[in-house]
Amino acid sequence: MELVLWRHAEAEDGMPDNARPLTAKGKKQADNMAAFLRARLPDGTRILASPAKRAQQTVQALARHFTTEPGIAPGASPEDILNAADWPDGEGCVLIVGHQPALGEAAALLMTGHADSWGIKKGAVWWFNRRAHGQTSLRLAIAPDHL
Secondary structure, eight states, rough: OEEEEEEOOBBBBOOOOOGGOOOHHHHHHHHHHHHHHTTTTTOOEEEEESSSSHHHHHHHTTOOOOOEEESSSOOOOOOHHHHHHHTTTTTSSEEEEOTTTTHHHHHHHHHSOOOOOOOTTTOOEEEEEEOOOOOOEEEEOOGGGOO
């Protein structure tokens, strides 16, 4: 199984939190990362996005079918993220478009077994692989400004 964690791109400040749209910079971040991912995501990748506007706008740049998953909205736990992906028992590749701190905590949980406060930059992707013998490895971590 593969799990790709994609933090939403840069969004405007304001309230209500779930209605915050991407900034012009955020739209560019989302477009650049989407182009990168389109060339690399396996066919059949299951894509789940938070219902928050900034996550929806980020995933829409990918131009692929996705499912809005309320369980990964702001305030989700790292366990919510992994459960939505059916990690580690699922098959294929799952892309989650969500938020901090849950994505960073999920990344820490995958790598160390403990949810910790790991930072994932806005618009960045962390790509994990679960091998048949149960070992989890980080395949890729890249921020949009490195594309």
